[in-house]
Amino acid sequence: MLRLLLPALLLAAAAASAQPALDDGAITVSGEGLVSAPPDRAVVRLGVVTEAPTAAEALRQHEDDVARVLARVRSFGIADRQIQIDALQLGQNYGPNGPDGYQATRVVSVTTDSLAAIPDLVASVVESGANRLDGIGYTLSEPGRYRDRALDEAVAQARAKAERLATAAGASLGEVVSIQEQGVGMVPPYRGGAMMDVAVAAVRVEAEPGAYSTGSSQVRAGVVVRYRLVAR
Structure with a gap:
């Protein structure tokens, strides 16, 4: 009986090894979100x-x-x-x-x-x-309103990147294994020069009010996400 079972077990093992073993595979990608908002x-x-x-x-x-x-x-x-x-x-x-x-x-x-x-x-x-x-x-007086949007964009970008890579590798994207925030911060615009003579600044105000244009603030978020790869 043992002699009959051994060849069958060997054939089953060979068949299993012929299938893509991606259940334990994973892919790690990064994503970045950038949200612009007018300073207030x-x-x-x-x-x-x-x-x-x-x-x-x-x-x-x-x-x-x-x-x-x-x-x-x-x-x-x-x-x-x-x-x-x-x-x-x-x-x-x-x-x-x-x-x-x-x-x-x-x-x-x-x-x-x-x-x-x-x-x-x-x-x-x-x-x-x-x-x-x-x-x-x-x-920005309430940067938290834009941080969540920036994080959402960062995660969405990471997923889109992972899906492209998984497809190119002949696999499908599985569940999230881990996710790490790489920092959320504000990148404010800046106007004015260090220790400018304020009399000169006053002349600029009268001649060119646009010199005090606020520009645009940006809230940036970064994430690193690890996804499971699934064999097709």
């Missing part, structure tokens, strides 16, 4: 620089300058929670002949959702004492 929030960084012959005078005048700038900012309906003031910096100026007075500097960061008011805001603070513009950064 901005952060304006305004510098206040005060120069005076002595350190004490520079500090006193600087406090007055900053107070005027803050008052002008608040006149646009901007609450204190939307205003951040960097630490005070005090240093000595040096000219061709050596020490030449003192300089006090602070940067006031203003967050606002009233993008249309930014040109008027920048022009107005010039009159009140701000004399530098660090830049204007545009962003």
Whole structure:
């Protein structure tokens, strides 16, 4: 009986080995989703620089300058929670002949959702004492609304790629074995230059309001997905 069973088992094993054994196979692909959205929030960084012959005078005048700038900012309906003031910096100026007075500097960061008011805001603070513009950064107030869409697009792209590869390999796409998020982040546009003379910026506001165009923010998501391959 054993002699009769052995050839049959060998034939069954040979037949099985002739079939594509893809049940344990898998394919790993990546996908990326990119969603564009118009920014609805901005952060304006305004510098206040005060120069005076002595350190004490520079500090006193600087406090007055900053107070005027803050008052002008608040006149646009901007609450204190939307205003951040960097630490005070005090240093000595040096000219061709050596020490030449003192300089006090602070940067006031203003967050606002009233993008249309930014040109008027920048022009107005010039009159009140701000004399530098660090830049204007545009962003989204609710980026979570776009993160989910970006993730959906990333997964869809990964699946489409996996289906093409599986078809090319003569197999079918099976279940998801694993999925890893490779990060979801925002790529905001940026306008403005580092430490620009705010008087120059004010001229640009009057001559070219389009200089403060917000552009478009982008939310990017990446995933890596591993799928089971199934023999056809």
